[in-house]
Amino acid sequence: MAGKDATEALPQPFDAKQLEPAKKRKHSQSPVRNSSKRRQGESGLPSIDELPQPFDAKKLESAKKHQRSRSPSDAPRRLKRPGRGARFSQAESSSIRQRHEQRERDAADQAATQAVLEQRGINDVVRQHYNAVPERGRDWRKTDSRIKGLRSFNNWVKSTLIQKFSPDEDHTPGAHERGRDMAGARDHELLVLDIGCGKGGDLGKWQQAPQKVQLYVGLDPADVSIDQAKERYRSMTHRGSGGRGGRGGGHRGGRHQHLFDARFFVKDCYGESIGDIDVVRQVGFDPSPMGRSGFDIVSMMFCMHYAFESEAKARTMLQNVSSSLKKGGRFIGCIPNSDVIGERVIKFNEWLAKEKERESIEKKDPPPPKEEREEGEEAEEEEGEVEKTAEWGNDLYRVRFPGKTPEDGIFRPPFGWKYSFFLDEAVEEVPEYVVPWPAFRAIAEDYNLELQYHQKFDEIWEAEKDDSVLGPLSERMGVRERGRGSLLVTPEEMEVASFYLAFCFYKV
Numbered sequence: 001m002a003g004k005d006a007t008e009a010l011p012q013p014f015d016a017k018q019l020e021p022a023k024k025r026k027h028s029q030s031p032v033r034n035s036s037k038r039r040q041g042e043s044g045l046p047s048i049d050e051l052p053q054p055f056d057a058k059k060l061e062s063a064k065k066h067q068r069s070r071s072p073s074d075a076p077r078r079l080k081r082p083g084r085g086a087r088f089s090q091a092e093s094s095s096i097r098q099r100h101e102q103r104e105r106d107a108a109d110q111a112a113t114q115a116v117l118e119q120r121g122i123n124d125v126v127r128q129h130y131n132a133v134p135e136r137g138r139d140w141r142k143t144d145s146r147i148k149g150l151r152s153f154n155n156w157v158k159s160t161l162i163q164k165f166s167p168d169e170d171h172t173p174g175a176h177e178r179g180r181d182m183a184g185a186r187d188h189e190l191l192v193l194d195i196g197c198g199k200g201g202d203l204g205k206w207q208q209a210p211q212k213v214q215l216y217v218g219l220d221p222a223d224v225s226i227d228q229a230k231e232r233y234r235s236m237t238h239r240g241s242g243g244r245g246g247r248g249g250g251h252r253g254g255r256h257q258h259l260f261d262a263r264f265f266v267k268d269c270y271g272e273s274i275g276d277i278d279v280v281r282q283v284g285f286d287p288s289p290m291g292r293s294g295f296d297i298v299s300m301m302f303c304m305h306y307a308f309e310s311e312a313k314a315r316t317m318l319q320n321v322s323s324s325l326k327k328g329g330r331f332i333g334c335i336p337n338s339d340v341i342g343e344r345v346i347k348f349n350e351w352l353a354k355e356k357e358r359e360s361i362e363k364k365d366p367p368p369p370k371e372e373r374e375e376g377e378e379a380e381e382e383e384g385e386v387e388k389t390a391e392w393g394n395d396l397y398r399v400r401f402p403g404k405t406p407e408d409g410i411f412r413p414p415f416g417w418k419y420s421f422f423l424d425e426a427v428e429e430v431p432e433y434v435v436p437w438p439a440f441r442a443i444a445e446d447y448n449l450e451l452q453y454h455q456k457f458d459e460i461w462e463a464e465k466d467d468s469v470l471g472p473l474s475e476r477m478g479v480r481e482r483g484r485g486s487l488l489v490t491p492e493e494m495e496v497a498s499f500y501l502a503f504c505f506y507k508v
Ligand SMILES: C[S@@+](CC[C@H](N)C(=O)[O-])C[C@H]1O[C@@H](n2cnc3c(N)ncnc32)[C@H](O)[C@@H]1O
Pocket: 126, 127, 130, 195, 196, 197, 198, 199, 201, 202, 219, 220, 221, 222, 225, 267, 268, 269, 270, 271, 300, 301, 302, 303, 306
């Protein structure tokens, strides 16, 4: 059920026929690849039997055998110990046996689950984490959250990306309201693919995009999040306009009353092709650089860093992005800034080198006997025995590397640099991966994605805060007080925000 397209019955269905001209063009250009993967179905995570490579069916089979070997028929033998059975009535014995069997079945189930989880690894850790993050509602996020300033700021940055880069180059502001542009042609409506859409937190932002959205497709491996996204979309359809009532015009292009069609699917977009999702294929999924059909926008907000676990995943992710985009389409997103991480790592390694130097001097010149030492000295010596690794943060966030980090802050090879990231209220110690920016940019070029925009979050604020549209938007979104008042983001929150950068690539 989690992956089932439950929005099918909703109004204004996306009509693939509307894309007919694009599809016709596409026919001459190898429209569908990966047809062998279609078997898996588009509606959700693969079933256990369908799992791809990393899953080891043998391990599950042995777990199942383990379960079978402890079948109910084996259990009674153990209860026939002389003397003991005699103390229980037949009913009691049967109840004990049933409890015993149940415990064994539970243990076997647990073993089987564990075997599957080990095989599926990081995907599941991330998926389970996001599934477990509670949806506390908009009021809580706006008033009670300890990081409400950060939430507002991050949302404003995402809106800024959408406002700046989602419209076509030849889009005429306000054309969607008139239905035609200056030349009298019907205004093109956007097709948006949101990879790692989570709980659908950006649906409202897309509703306020300067150019009208026709279709929004949201993909995420976290089934609970996808259900919540569907629910959020459903509640937008009930509100009618899809806006939040109080949202005034004033964004580039004015206010929309029409709500786009939306589809949601449970999908791992880094481990497998998304070309088996019908609607993705209908819009256009073409790995060739000549592909003219496809989405106008692929958005990946705060989620791409999970793909940098391995080169294979990063390339699958980029292949999915590039194949989904039409020529001239935009790929927008937010990721942790590898420059920030690199600088912190350099500082840490410098500190560590000094510590080691100090320790080696102390070894040559041994410290005074224990009884002559101060309390702190002893504790320091004990701590020194544990291998120290790079770690930093403040009251709200913490980044921790489990192992060695490069002394020069340059992550080579550019994949698999795992760290854990803790953010108050939002993410608890989730494993993430460094996205070394120069490497990412270079690999993106292999997929015909050309860099257009790359800016740190704090710089985005400086550059856009006085913009005639984005400035007032920041006030409505609670980033700053009304009337160009003071910033409502605390310095600690700004430090967390400065961990990120935003980007836009064009498919060429
Ligand atoms: C920090 S959340 C961001 C959610 C949303 N984009 C937003 O900005 O609110 C990261 C999201 O990445 C998703 N994610 C992790 N691995 C993924 C994968 N292999 N494919 C697609 N999405 C993934 C997670 O499930 C999670 O919803």
